[in-house]
Amino acid sequence: MHKILIIDDDQAILNYLEVLLMQAGKFEVQCLSESKKAFETILEFQPELILLDMDMPEVTGLDILHYLSERPDAPEILILSGVEDIELAVKAIKLGAYDYLTKPLDRAKLLISIDRTLERRTLKLKVEELRNHIEEAEEDDPFVKIINSSPQMQKVLKYIEKISPTDNPVLIWGESGTGKELIARAIHKLSKRKDKLFVAINASILASELFASEFFGHTKGAFTGAVSDKTGILEKADHGTLFLDEIGDLSLSVQVKLLRVLQEGEFFPVGSTKSRRVDVRLITATNKDLQEEIQQGNFRTDLFYRLNVSSVFVEPLRKREGDIVFLAQYFLKKYAATHNKKINTISEDVLTLLQRYHYPGNVRELENIINSAVLLETGKELTRRSLPQYFLEATLKAKYSLVDTQCKSMVQVEKEHIERILKHSGGNRTMASKILGLSRVSLIAKIKRYKITL
Numbered sequence: 430m431h432k433i434l435i436i437d438d439d440q441a442i443l444n445y446l447e448v449l450l451m452q453a454g455k456f457e458v459q460c461l462s463e464s465k466k467a468f469e470t471i472l473e474f475q476p477e478l479i480l481l482d483m484d485m486p487e488v489t490g491l492d493i494l495h496y497l498s499e500r501p502d503a504p505e506i507l508i509l510s511g512v513e514d515i516e517l518a519v520k521a522i523k524l525g526a527y528d529y530l531t532k533p534l535d536r537a538k539l540l541i542s543i544d545r546t547l548e549r550r551t552l553k554l555k556v557e558e559l560r561n562h563i564e565e566a567e568e569d570d571p572f573v574k575i576i577n578s579s580p581q582m583q584k585v586l587k588y589i590e591k592i593s594p595t596d597n598p599v600l601i602w603g604e605s606g607t608g609k610e611l612i613a614r615a616i617h618k619l620s621k622r623k624d625k626l627f628v629a630i631n632a633s634i635l636a637s638e639l640f641a642s643e644f645f646g647h648t649k650g651a652f653t654g655a656v657s658d659k660t661g662i663l664e665k666a667d668h669g670t671l672f673l674d675e676i677g678d679l680s681l682s683v684q685v686k687l688l689r690v691l692q693e694g695e696f697f698p699v700g701s702t703k704s705r706r707v708d709v710r711l712i713t714a715t716n717k718d719l720q721e722e723i724q725q726g727n728f729r730t731d732l733f734y735r736l737n738v739s740s741v742f743v744e745p746l747r748k749r750e751g752d753i754v755f756l757a758q759y760f761l762k763k764y765a766a767t768h769n770k771k772i773n774t775i776s777e778d779v780l781t782l783l784q785r786y787h788y789p790g791n792v793r794e795l796e797n798i799i800n801s802a803v804l805l806e807t808g809k810e811l812t813r814r815s816l817p818q819y820f821l822e823a824t825l826k827a828k829y830s831l832v833d834t835q836c837k838s839m840v841q842v843e844k845e846h847i848e849r850i851l852k853h854s855g856g857n858r859t860m861a862s863k864i865l866g867l868s869r870v871s872l873i874a875k876i877k878r879y880k881i882t883l
Contacts, residue, residue: 430457431547434476436493437509438462438485442532446480449536450543464488468496472643473655476504478546481526483510483517491517494524498859499631499869505546509534524859575611579751581744585612592739593619598691600676600736601714603743606793606866609714610674612741617670622710625669630662632713633678633870641683642699651700663696663707670710675871676736677717677728684729691735711736716871746788746795753784756792760799761811768803775811782813782824789846793866817864819849844879847872856883 433456435446443460450456459474461467464485471479479497483490490508497503506526510517518529527546530539575586592599593616601609610629617627630644642651646661663671673679679687690696691711695704713736722728746753757775765772775783788794798820799811806815813821823846850861862872876883 430455431478432457432459432474432476433478433480433543434459434461434470434474434504435480436461436464436467436485436490437480437482438464439482442482442509446534449539453540464490464493467493469652471497471504473659477550478505478507478543480507480509480543483508483521484512491520491524494521494526495859495869498524505550507542507546575608575615578755579744579749581749582752585741585743586615589616589741590619592616592741594621595739596620596710597738598710598736599712599739599741601712601741601743603714603716604745604791605716605871606788606791607743607745608792609743610672612743613670613672613712613714616712617672617710620670620710622668622670626666627670627672628662628666629672629674631675631868631870632673633675633868633874641686644683645686645696645698647699648701651698655700658698661698663690663709664705666709667707668709670712673711673713675715676713677715677719677722678870678874679728681727681729684732688729688732688735691732746791750784753795754780756795757783757799760796761803764800764803770803770806771809772803772806772811773809776813779811779813779816782816782821785824786820787823787842787846789843790864790866794864795866797864797866819864823849843875844881847875847879848881851876851881851883 435443437443440462443462447458447460450458461470465487467488481490508521508526508529511532513531521529528542599616601612603609614627644662646664647655647659649655649657695706697704719728719733723730761775801817802811802815850864858872859869862869
């Protein structure tokens with residue numbers, strides 16, 4: 430049976446929908462009237478579909494959508510709203526909602542939309558499973574997705590070939606979007622754990638006890654909504670490799686628990702007084718200066734030295750000019766196939782512009798630029814007419830202000846670039862984060878750090 434969660438502060442709507450769906454005989458339904466409990470209920474119930482009201486006190490439907498948009502395993506969403514608001518509908522769809530339905534709800538239309546949404550989810554899971562099988566078959570070479578024409582990357586790959594066979598923790602340093610997860614996956618594929626699971630998670634979501642329960646697992650009754658024991662991500666990675674990105678964002682309370690895992694090979698699920706053993710190879714990554722974080726009291730010294738047994742630094746793309754053209758060609762081939770476009774080459778002037786740009790978002794931003802351009806290009810060659818306007822403006826400015834730009838710190842360059850993208854996207858943080866190749870959480874952190882006003 431398909432699991433459906435209904436979140437609405439109107440009890441009459443909840444009662445109506447619960448009866449309607451239960452009568453269909455193919456759904457397991459749970460109702461929630463207090464939106465502030467939405468996050469813990471989603472984690473516990475693990476729904477395949479959420480019927481979500483938009484106008485709720487305390488935690489709104491948009492708040493929940495933003496939260497779910499950061500999760501790779503997010504359920505499908507159908508929006509329920511008491512008003513026809515085109516702008517709100519567009520925002521919801523951009524954040525991943527499948528459909529936007531207005532109240533009063535049409536019974537037949539609602540059931541059809543639910544069936545279509547669940548069919549879409551089933552298809553997506555099948556496609557993802559097929560993609561995983563294809564990737565496993567194609568990626569016997571651990572370096573297949575790492576462009577390494579530059580001396581810097583060749584040096585990195587030679588180093589990780591040496592450290593991969595051990596079980597030592599690895600700390601990967603580098604700006605956002607430089608390809609740290611690809612490096613981590615390569616280390617896993619070169620290790621003796623290559624036939625076991627590689628589990629990747631963004632550590633910034635482990636900031637609270639709620640997400641700590643997701644990571645370490647929890648026992649029945651550990652908190653409101655914990656109706657059964659839950660196996661955490663850490664235990665799922667047992668005998669394999671666990672990759673924690675943005676390790677510098679971990680809360681101090683979670684750092685203590687992680688330190689115990691490294692020191693003792695054991696952990697406590699949330700709500701349990703009995704420890705469990707675990708055998709994982711830990712690879713972490715950060716875009717922060719952890720030494721500075723230690724000085725500010727945000728990161729534990731003992732944990733840092735436990736994580737930093739082997740250290741890999743990934744240079745930003747602007748310092749790897751030899752990789753830019755090869756990466757652009759790789760992404761062109763990838764997205765031409767994805768979008769069924771017959772684009773075979775990149776024009777010389779576009780290649781010149783690509784090498785002139787400074788890429789605050791690094792490889793991820795270059796990938797997004799090429800993806801966007803492929804979508805817009807109508808010919809068989811990628812030309813400047815298909816490039817994003819912000820990119821063209823930035824490269825034009827770089828041409829005439831090169832000396833001035835070089836005199837600025839990279840912090841100032843990044844701040845100005847983020848401000849320009851936010852202006853380009855009308856202040857839409859989700860859209861801006863996609864253009865920059867950052868997660869929404871990372872973008873918000875940078876906005877706060879640089880004191881950018883919208």
